[in-house]
Amino acid sequence: MNKFDELDMKILKELVNEANLSVPKLSKKIQVNPSVAYSRIKRLMRKGLIKRFTVEVNEELLGYKVQAFIGVNTDAKMRDSVLKELMNLDEARYIAEVTGRFDFLVSVKTKSLDELHNAVSTKIGNIQGVEHTETFIAMRTGARTPKYENF
DSSP states (O other), X not given: OOOOOHHHHHHHHHHHHOTTOOHHHHHHHHTSOHHHHHHHHHHHHHTTSSOOOOOOOOGGXXXXXXXXXXXXEEOGGGHHHHHHHHHTOTTEEEEEEXXXXXXXXXXXXXXXXXXXXXXXIIIITTSTTEEEEEEEEOSSOOOOOOOOOOO
8 A cells, every 4th residue: 555644745735736836836835845845746656646737628718618417328238339439529528437327427518508419419329329318417516626634
């Protein structure tokens, strides 16, 4: 099992809040030498705690104003092929195979309700092995950034 200490968690907390924070600024915030901060970041990456640094895009500025979650039921024998097809959808943002009422939950973003209708009815509905879908349009959304403090 990997062991992570308080300094690791301080670094993680700061980078989750601001991934492009420079090592010198990070080291000042957490009050350690820049070389220590740099080596710790590299170690956290090597151990897999930090997977990657990325950009979060405000898709609303690009016109993607409709978010929906689609529950998908499939023929059990075709789950793998349905998953592959769902992964190829331009509108799909996140796909999870789940327990319960659906086989998959698919988070999608579209520019309009017409595009959402097309994605659900034409694209997902025509995937061989899809038996039923149910669409939930997001009215409001929010995201919470984990704190990673209580270590």
